[in-house]
Amino acid sequence: MAVATRRTQGLTDKQLHYCPGCTHGIIHRLVAEAIEELGVLEKTVGVCPVGCAVFAYEYFNCDMIEAAHGRAPAVATGVKRVLPESVVFTYQGDGDLAAIGTAETVHVASRGEKITTVFVNNAVYGMTGGQMAPTTLLGQKTTTTPFGRQADVAGFPLRVAELVATIEGAAYITRVAVNTPKNILRAKKAILKAFNVQIQGLGFSLVEVLSTCPTNWGLSPPEALRWLKEKMIPAYPLGEFKAPEGGV
Amino acid sequence: MAVATRRTQGLTDKQLHYCPGCTHGIIHRLVAEAIEELGVLEKTVGVCPVGCAVFAYEYFNCDMIEAAHGRAPAVATGVKRVLPESVVFTYQGDGDLAAIGTAETVHVASRGEKITTVFVNNAVYGMTGGQMAPTTLLGQKTTTTPFGRQADVAGFPLRVAELVATIEGAAYITRVAVNTPKNILRAKKAILKAFNVQIQGLGFSLVEVLSTCPTNWGLSPPEALRWLKEKMIPAYPLGEFKAPEGGV
Amino acid sequence: MTQVFFDTERCKGCELCVTVCPKKIIKLSAGEINSFGFHPAVLTDGEKCTGCKFCFLICPDTAVTVIKEEGGNGKSTDEGQ
Amino acid sequence: MTQVFFDTERCKGCELCVTVCPKKIIKLSAGEINSFGFHPAVLTDGEKCTGCKFCFLICPDTAVTVIKEEGGNGKSTDEGQ
Amino acid sequence: MLEEVIIAGFGGQGILSTGMLLSYAGLAEGFHVAWFPAYGPEMRGGTAYCAVTVSDAPISSPLVAEPTTLIAMNLPSLEKFETTVKSGGIIIYNASLINRPPGRQDVRIIAVKANEVAESIGNIRVAANVMLGAFIEASHAVSLNSALESLSKVLPPHRHNLIPENQNALREGARIAGAADR
Amino acid sequence: MLEEVIIAGFGGQGILSTGMLLSYAGLAEGFHVAWFPAYGPEMRGGTAYCAVTVSDAPISSPLVAEPTTLIAMNLPSLEKFETTVKSGGIIIYNASLINRPPGRQDVRIIAVKANEVAESIGNIRVAANVMLGAFIEASHAVSLNSALESLSKVLPPHRHNLIPENQNALREGARIAGAADR
Amino acid sequence: MEKVLMKGNEAFGEGAVRAGCRHFFGYPITPQSELPHYLARRLPEVGGVYLQAESEVAAINMVYGAAAAGARVMTSSSSPGISLMQEGISYIACAELPCVVVNIMRGGPGLGNIAASQADYFQAVKGGGHGDYRLPVLAPASVQEVIDLVVTAFDLADKYRNPVMVVGDGILGQMMEPVKLGPPPEVTTPPKPWATTGTLGRKSRNIINSLYIEPEELEKVNLRLQSKYRRMEEEEKRWEEYHATDAEVVIVAFGMVARIAKAVVDKMRKAGIPVGLIRPVTLYPFPDQPLVAGSSGPVKAFLVAEMNAGQMLEDVRLALCGRRPVHFYGRTGGMLTSVAEVEGKVREIWEGLK
Amino acid sequence: MEKVLMKGNEAFGEGAVRAGCRHFFGYPITPQSELPHYLARRLPEVGGVYLQAESEVAAINMVYGAAAAGARVMTSSSSPGISLMQEGISYIACAELPCVVVNIMRGGPGLGNIAASQADYFQAVKGGGHGDYRLPVLAPASVQEVIDLVVTAFDLADKYRNPVMVVGDGILGQMMEPVKLGPPPEVTTPPKPWATTGTLGRKSRNIINSLYIEPEELEKVNLRLQSKYRRMEEEEKRWEEYHATDAEVVIVAFGMVARIAKAVVDKMRKAGIPVGLIRPVTLYPFPDQPLVAGSSGPVKAFLVAEMNAGQMLEDVRLALCGRRPVHFYGRTGGMLTSVAEVEGKVREIWEGLK
Ligand SMILES: Cc1ncc(C[n+]2csc(CCOP(=O)(O)OP(=O)(O)O)c2C)c(N)n1
Ligand SMILES: Cc1ncc(C[n+]2csc(CCOP(=O)(O)OP(=O)(O)O)c2C)c(N)n1
Ligand code: SF4
Ligand code: SF4
Ligand code: SF4
Numbered sequence A, B: 001m002a003v004a005t006r007r008t009q010g011l012t013d014k015q016l017h018y019c020p021g022c023t024h025g026i027i028h029r030l031v032a033e034a035i036e037e038l039g040v041l042e043k044t045v046g047v048c049p050v051g052c053a054v055f056a057y058e059y060f061n062c063d064m065i066e067a068a069h070g071r072a073p074a075v076a077t078g079v080k081r082v083l084p085e086s087v088v089f090t091y092q093g094d095g096d097l098a099a100i101g102t103a104e105t106v107h108v109a110s111r112g113e114k115i116t117t118v119f120v121n122n123a124v125y126g127m128t129g130g131q132m133a134p135t136t137l138l139g140q141k142t143t144t145t146p147f148g149r150q151a152d153v154a155g156f157p158l159r160v161a162e163l164v165a166t167i168e169g170a171a172y173i174t175r176v177a178v179n180t181p182k183n184i185l186r187a188k189k190a191i192l193k194a195f196n197v198q199i200q201g202l203g204f205s206l207v208e209v210l211s212t213c214p215t216n217w218g219l220s221p222p223e224a225l226r227w228l229k230e231k232m233i234p235a236y237p238l239g240e241f242k243a244p245e246g247g248v
Numbered sequence C, D: 001m002t003q004v005f006f007d008t009e010r011c012k013g014c015e016l017c018v019t020v021c022p023k024k025i026i027k028l029s030a031g032e033i034n035s036f037g038f039h040p041a042v043l044t045d046g047e048k049c050t051g052c053k054f055c056f057l058i059c060p061d062t063a064v065t066v067i068k069e070e071g072g073n074g075k076s077t078d079e080g081q
Numbered sequence E, F: 001m002l003e004e005v006i007i008a009g010f011g012g013q014g015i016l017s018t019g020m021l022l023s024y025a026g027l028a029e030g031f032h033v034a035w036f037p038a039y040g041p042e043m044r045g046g047t048a049y050c051a052v053t054v055s056d057a058p059i060s061s062p063l064v065a066e067p068t069t070l071i072a073m074n075l076p077s078l079e080k081f082e083t084t085v086k087s088g089g090i091i092i093y094n095a096s097l098i099n100r101p102p103g104r105q106d107v108r109i110i111a112v113k114a115n116e117v118a119e120s121i122g123n124i125r126v127a128a129n130v131m132l133g134a135f136i137e138a139s140h141a142v143s144l145n146s147a148l149e150s151l152s153k154v155l156p157p158h159r160h161n162l163i164p165e166n167q168n169a170l171r172e173g174a175r176i177a178g179a180a181d182r
Numbered sequence G, H: 001m002e003k004v005l006m007k008g009n010e011a012f013g014e015g016a017v018r019a020g021c022r023h024f025f026g027y028p029i030t031p032q033s034e035l036p037h038y039l040a041r042r043l044p045e046v047g048g049v050y051l052q053a054e055s056e057v058a059a060i061n062m063v064y065g066a067a068a069a070g071a072r073v074m075t076s077s078s079s080p081g082i083s084l085m086q087e088g089i090s091y092i093a094c095a096e097l098p099c100v101v102v103n104i105m106r107g108g109p110g111l112g113n114i115a116a117s118q119a120d121y122f123q124a125v126k127g128g129g130h131g132d133y134r135l136p137v138l139a140p141a142s143v144q145e146v147i148d149l150v151v152t153a154f155d156l157a158d159k160y161r162n163p164v165m166v167v168g169d170g171i172l173g174q175m176m177e178p179v180k181l182g183p184p185p186e187v188t189t190p191p192k193p194w195a196t197t198g199t200l201g202r203k204s205r206n207i208i209n210s211l212y213i214e215p216e217e218l219e220k221v222n223l224r225l226q227s228k229y230r231r232m233e234e235e236e237k238r239w240e241e242y243h244a245t246d247a248e249v250v251i252v253a254f255g256m257v258a259r260i261a262k263a264v265v266d267k268m269r270k271a272g273i274p275v276g277l278i279r280p281v282t283l284y285p286f287p288d289q290p291l292v293a294g295s296s297g298p299v300k301a302f303l304v305a306e307m308n309a310g311q312m313l314e315d316v317r318l319a320l321c322g323r324r325p326v327h328f329y330g331r332t333g334g335m336l337t338s339v340a341e342v343e344g345k346v347r348e349i350w351e352g353l354k
């Protein structure tokens, strides 16, 4: 008899604080597995955001830094410039990365900084109580778009992967989702590839992961997965937007 | 006998403070002419940057606001939301818009804010003494890239028009240059179109203008025009990156 | 044969495993409640399990362990495919 | 016939008009110096001027005025094309 | 008069609005009232609580460190607050979800099968108000009537159709506590 | 001893490094020295100036409001600073570019055709040092020798081939001022 | 007039609406989120604009633009977000634009936590941004006072053409208390002929600016600002006294801590100990009069109580200038000073006086 | 040892290199540009990294990352840019990371101008960011002292695991003065076992953090910080006295203004008037001892002279606590106080004493 699934060493034993069914947990596991499988756990430094993943330093089983809201890419840059041999990743939500951290995101990519960003797009500000994020869909109700997001007042959803893919220093930019086992496996491959791009020194890599926020979407976890599939994926198409030529 | 060229009412009489041959002056004239020709001078509010154009409020013959470095789009948003019938423009350099103001730029576009941005790309920080800008070309020597910009240290040139064109709220995004009479006339048309897009309420419009900085490039003004043509245009191709369907 | 275990204390009763199991053999325990107040997942009909690991893959709280009788090197999750 | 005037005090002697004039009839005055210390542009051979307005278009300091004898509504600059 | 009540349970159990109801009832009777919610990331995972102070003197702080009464809607809440209740106070616990009664000897303990009662009324969401009814009967901090009449202030107009169910819940809770008293 | 000198002209005329040369010469003679440049957007348009203080006492501020000497390399500079020069001070102006001599009666005025001299030496860029040579001769603030020897500190190693030309410039300037003296 | 229960955060929003504010730009942050939530619903009802900015930096600069265009405008945030606004606030102060900034302070420094705190006192009253500027800072201590002082804040902002800050803490923001709303006050917004609204109907251009490249000019601006601040110091000091005139120990506290202190005063008075309270309502200008006046009366000692490591303490010491001993009791990191603790401290002082 | 001429701004850079700093992250701003220009050339020579950030906000957060990774790291800016760093500085202070921040102050508030100023004193010493934190603040008054104090700054940063600020003004940054460089000092960087360098060779994970969700925990952090600050106040006060012991009027001034004041002292002493100078070298911790000591000696009055509207003035008043009259002379907006003005003010005070 053998364990077919094993809890990755990349995670600590700490119970996750996320709401039931929140897919932040899946993404944590995938990132942790990737780091472990690449054998770089001991030279990895992770940078957590301010957002629901603010406690990620309690979960990832490596050295961790808690950054100010939106500034994880800058913090990661500081680390990587001091320790060029280390593996550095940021884990950021859509408020963190695509709102307050927009400049840091664009420029970490433009510098071709050799770090990996895991970007959790859940179309909402989870931690602060369900406000509109830049990625909130048109018509979506949030605590700050109580009548649904209207473009002429609150603007349009921002497609981060597409935007960052236009930047020269970006080496690998992809969008995945964690709503089905199949997509989860694809997400895992993407995350592995992103870290590989970093390790090979090819430039900046970013994996946008479509994720759920059952709590602030006001849906049960299974309903949230369905909403992700039916509403989010059409607005945020999955796929690679930029990849190193010749593969990694 | 008739004056074939007339000094636009869109400019005050004040002597420009720019260095000899600096094409900021040409761009000022084009913007002023456009506002005047559209008959909206009296309802225009301009927002100047921090950069060599910091004194633009002394030149444009309309109400003007001096914004903090990089924040002109946010200031313009504040104005436009209070005065939706006004015509609001920002005039910004590449340090202002593409470095410190990156987030404001992306989000003014993403909100589809009905304002017009004139973006002066001169591949350098003019005002502060010729430091590297996000738009500085690879190999270009500046006071902070004394050995020429190297991608692996200082990153890659950022192509703003291409990046902003991926954003849904951006209605009209184009790149022009002011190095020849012909290009100057094209630039003028683009600026007129950009203001028209605003006036028609179609969304955010941005005209990236390739401009010279003879002083910090260490070239004579005519040499600077040549450098613009030979080095900048290949790196920053001219043309429309996004335009409203069916024309304006 | 495959065995599936749920870590009752980690489980938050989110039902993601329930909906994803192709054999529909997972449900939330009606009576049991863990110390965080959640009804943890339980297997209804372990015999039917195919070992597809979907439950493991989707679980946000690493509350699921799948054990296979034959083979299985205990490595990565890709084998699920 | 066309006349071209340079506003000597506005001119900064940048030579952009000089390089752009298709007839090569503009130069910087060697002797004259304005109160800002610049050698302003002057016309060498006004007769040859075609009225193309390139000098006006390229001048960053609105130091150039082009006057045409016949027609010309004094409007926009596009007519130069 | 000073009542400091902590109401705690899962998110979604109506904890916060039950606290508001108690506050409005106190207000209706001319008391000073204050209501204070737990907020922040510790809410992740769906636990919620609020503190309600009803007093005949101005209230200095809405925070309640040592409640006179604890209304515990689930086990984690009971465990979190049990020891903080003032000696001589009251613990009312939801016996539908909590199967181990509190161990404190120095407080009055009332078990209410709030979920069952609420279900029998026809709306599980009124469970917290069943508990509130029990509290009012047990403490006489405010009159049941004030609570019944304050429902219209807590429920938004488009939910006023739910007033009767909630009134039933309050009454039923009061009845249970009254019975427990005897 | 307190010399407060303003050197002003177009950007590119070598104003700043001539100021540094004077500073180094003062330093070589054991004086306290300070050098201060104009900076900021008023530089746009290409004017530049710097202030050099050479003193036998510690220098409180490197700013010079009332120079003992003005070295004016062009007309705008002369116009800007002419009135600020201390009574009894010196104005040295570049007669190559300035065709109206300063009007002050209470200062010593020395005209130097610095551009012509520099061109005759073979390098227009040494014009400012021609002016400095004149200043040294006129003021004896430092010895010409200190300036000649300090050139190697101001010019970067790969420009040391220009030292002879610059020495000529200093000497020629000194000669002109000396002649003007007589 | 009927009382309704209202959250402190919502009261900030409702106060703004009552003051005629129709424009809000902000970025979410705990523990002030209910403020934007409230206004996101409420402003559209009254024809106003709620806009969520991409960051606090953007928000404060949108405020700058809206104020320049002549609107009554507000933003709100909590400690880290307010830190990000410091450049913008300095600009607004120099450009002399009226606006209201709300800080619902939380535990710091750094990310800290979201519990209640008063540790941004220095930042608010000494100017956390660059340059010599000041903001009137108002510190309500109840939900009712929130509503009233927010209206005052807008009036002060217009009166002085100056940003005004209103500070609360996480408890004040989160708690519900009964408030009397009554009919909205008459809003008298002064004319703003300086606003950049387009030149139409005006002879000359308006320019909003804080750049004065000549030191002489910038000094003039600074002198004007300073004389404005002196005027504020003369006209705008506000405070509440509670049993202060005959007290021998006076507690000085603001915001939530002042409520705790009131309970302490009541308790001690019952025990026959003459304790009083001075509650600064404006933190800037700091109400030094009552302290100075007190120190020539029966007061023997002062106790400053704060939810920080001793910040207002400095202003109290500056006001008293050594006239009376000043003691301090503070809790940090989001801990609220309790009645028992403050009482203990007062007793200690009282014993020491004998 | 031979002296070379060096610009103040360059001296900041060279000081950093001598202190073993190999990482600089900054964003250009006048009047400190020569500092990054210098390091952009110099750091690659010594195997270091110069990186121009996209903004001051990014720069300070890069500093945070580099410091977390164990490096000696510096950033520099001028007033508006320093305002933008306030959130980051508060984070660094709470996370207890060592680094050096240079502020070459310019005229404010707002965009102001680029002339010399000292108007960011409050921001530097009271904490312009949120929460109860403090930074040692060093204020050199000559180019030589810049070099020396930058080295000190790095040592203090490591000693206390705290950000340290070094402030100058536009004049100090732009001027050239002779400096003795000598052989670089022995750099002793203490071991940093807390740094996030990857767990390799270590038993447990390192975490750099400023989030403490439980108030009890965050209060503990604050108590630790406060006790650190008390230690700084005991061990790190630095100042220079100039004819202070027998003076009847003592000028208190820092940075460039102290140089002006020295000239005034010299002049007045020649005229037989006993004037002295106390120059705080650390602005925080503020050197109150010499003031207190002075006030028990022959000193009859103090004059605080600053290039601002009276900021250090408050610390002087707090230190003296009413023991002696404190006068003030200040210029704002980038105006330098002149020898004549300060002299006039001293004379006025002196006349008044008779
Ligand atoms: C400077 C600053 N502004 C705002 C906040 C408040 N804040 C914390 S998390 C967050 C947004 C989180 O949303 P997101 O990044 O999408 O992450 P999620 O919680 O959805 O995973 C905000 C606005 C903060 N901590 N700091
Ligand atoms: C917050 C802040 N950071 C930095 C500066 C300094 N600064 C002024 S202009 C400028 C860059 C200007 O470059 P650019 O925007 O390209 O305009 P240009 O001068 O080239 O036209 C900088 C960094 C500032 N004033 N404020
Ligand atoms: S609030 Fe949303 S994103 Fe945050 S933990 Fe809960 S479900 Fe996940
Ligand atoms: S520095 Fe460059 S951009 Fe600025 S005015 Fe001069 S030439 Fe133009
Ligand atoms: S392994 Fe597959 S079949 Fe077995 S319980 Fe899990 S999801 Fe169902």
Ligand code: SF4
Pocket: A021, C006, C010, C011, C012, C013, C014, C015, C016, C017, C018, C040, C041, C058, C059, C060, C061, C062, C063, C064
């Ligand atoms: S997915 Fe995991 S947490 Fe959710 S019910 Fe299944 S086992 Fe429990």
Ligand code: SF4
Pocket: D004, D020, D021, D022, D023, D024, D025, D026, D048, D049, D050, D051, D052, D053, D054, D055, D056, D066
């Ligand atoms: S109008 Fe044309 S031809 Fe005439 S001077 Fe100008 S550029 Fe030359």
Ligand code: SF4
Pocket: B021, D006, D010, D011, D012, D013, D014, D015, D016, D017, D018, D040, D041, D058, D059, D060, D061, D062, D063, D064
């Ligand atoms: S282009 Fe204009 S400023 Fe330049 S030389 Fe010609 S007239 Fe003068």
Ligand SMILES: [Mg+2]
Pocket: A093, A094, A095, A120, A121, A122, A123, A124, A125, A126, A133
């Ligand atoms: Mg999110």
Ligand SMILES: [Mg+2]
Pocket: B051, B093, B094, B095, B120, B121, B122, B123, B124, B125, B126, B133
């Ligand atoms: Mg530029």
